[in-house]
Amino acid sequence: MGQLFSGTSRREALCSSFTGYFQKFKAENKIISQETITSVELYLTLGDLQQVNDTITYALRELASAPLNVAVIGESGTGKSSFINVFRGVGHEEETAAPVGVVETTMRRTPYRHPNIPNVVIWDLPGIGTTNFPPKDYLEKVKFCEYDFFIIISATRFRKNDIDLAKAVSIMKKDFYFVRTKVDIDLENEKQCKDTFGREAFLQHIRSHCVNMFKKNDLDVPPIFLISNKNVSDYDFPILKVMLKNKLSTHTHRNIMFSLPNITEAVIERKCNSIQQFIWLEAFKDGVLTSIPAVGILKDSDVEKLKTSLNHYRVLLGVDDATLEFMAKDSQVPVEQLKKITKSPYLLETKNRKTLEGMFVKYIEKSVSANDRLLATGLYFRKAFYLQLLLLDTVAEDAKVLLRKTHSRN
Template identity: 35%
Template sequence: MDIPHDDEQIAEIKKELQTNGSSSATAKIQTYLDKLDNVQLNIAITGECGSGKSTFVNAFRGIDNSDKERAAPTGVKETTIKVTPYPHPNYPNVTLWDLPGIGTTKFPADKYLKLVEFKRYDFFIIISADRFRENDVKLAKEIQKMKKKLYFVRSKIDHNIRDEEETRGSEFNKEETLKEIREDCIQGLKGRVESPKVFLVSSRKLHLYDFPLLQKTFQEELPAHKRDALLLALPNVSLEIIIKKKETLQARIKYLAAVSALGAAVPVPGLSFAADIIMMVFTIRQYQVTFGLDSESLQRLAQTVRVPLDELKAVMTSPLAGNEISKDLIIKILSSSVAFLSLTTAEEGSRFLPIFGIPAAMGLSFLTTYKSLKMFLDMLAEDAQKVLKKALGLNTPL
């Protein structure tokens, strides 16, 4: 999907407005936003059977292994017998593909890439529970020949750490153990795979070890539009992810405010405000889900980190906290803002001014919508950081 850069898109919208009017410009903005929301990202998860592929797929999507309807099945035997797509529950444009273990009877190594339809995927993650083996190396070489991105994930690291601690006792050093495991994996791949990147991950504790580094690497190496699609779908396992999500969502507010401004060009009192509120409710609900603050996400987080749900909810301080996002709630919060009331009153009043009334109303509508959405985004991002700190037992100030 070809998506213009931000500056190019703004220039195109201005040209559309000047050439074909506000309705056409509004449609162009909406088309652009729809494209952003529907960027397809396909991630292939592969490796030998029993490596923890399915558990990783579930953790990445924020789905518990016990969720019979949406989870990739897990077990001690090979449970993936065919290429299976698992769309993200909140961002279905992002799909993780659980691929059968390489080297099985139905998927021999020499025919593997063809059988799993290699060209479909944006990048590959090869997972192993111990060391990467010959089949992993063969697959990696073929992937690199095709100029696709490839990452090695050494799974079940929490098990290794626990076993080493029990074995070494007082001589155990966590950082040294992690370094040894990583270097052992890299040495096993060096000379056989070009510039191997190995990440140590516990699917049950994604906030630990190398998962934050893995997601940072994704961000650095994916094209911009794919990068944003992945970022919004990532689980909130670090403060950095929350901050980057906020930045990405904030960059889109100007387009929503522009739609509001163009809607204000229609000389019907109250129509612009009514349309803006509907748009805000929809957008703020998206923010809530993206930051994991909806009821389902909070419940899942509470179960994962074993912190009572009420304790997670208690740290949220915004007026949105613990409430269903509705038109009445948004109007109530906005009505308590003197600045919002002043801008809205000025917008409606300006409509009756000759010549300059409509342009003034459009400018005020843009400003009102921009400031309002930014306020709600700030609220939810701050609540998300507080919830994550509580979930991870962090006591440092924001």
């Protein structure tokens, strides 16, 4: 057995802290299983520090390495396979490419790995509505319930199958992006039919029509992207690629809810609570092996780690630069205006260091006054831990401010 606690009172305090912390969350909102929680509580009762640390470390590692299954769905001929190839950076002629063609080419669900995003499997599903895959049999044939996240591909115009797929995803309480392909063809056709033509106005017309169709069918409006699989540097494709890579790089099937758009402040709070659990668990497993205070002075290496954490939180809560660009285009608000009302991107700049220190002191005082469990149990956590919580809270507040700003425009 590993190193044992020297004091019964500290052991009891640790057990109380761990048990009490996770009692705050409903079972479906806990990022680790009840089995893991019970194991940690047992090792805490026995006073086995190393097993506590190892069990939490293993659980967090499992979360990080869990595969994420992403399904690309839609009608045949909308460009699903082409989209997968472009997103993966694979040429259509390459051996590992998804087959494309003018006839139905995807006859069975086919998995593809992304070369730069570990643990992500992108599934190319057969098109819905063909003779081989009629709507009434489609969901069962493609094993619809096995996927964690969906990308619905549509083209030319909004169809009933698009709505039916969106409803099926929503019923499973899973999330999706809506991608309208071939907008270059739409633009060219519009240009030929009308004497006066405005590109941006026409694209906004397509986007607004998609939004209205989701609302008309009582569905939450997902992120909507207008793209061309041929002109990948134009339209929304650059933003879509960055946003998708950010989302898929930081999510597992157990916390895919992070990809849900910030449609309400309650959603933002759910995301924030999950991230807080990660931070708390990391601090707890490190803290049980620490017998002396480890507050100290914040070092340059700590600041670099905090910058990484800050960027991570911005991606998870939809405050990163790529998402801001998408929000600006979607809400027709200048991106500079959105950046101006956010605080988190500038927190760790040298010129703001004194302001951050002042915020940090107030944050600690608030934690103590709220009888923070981490402090009350005698566990000593590094200064950087509390700064991570402060960064997260600041990012969450930015997300809420942006939600109010963009929502008021709709």
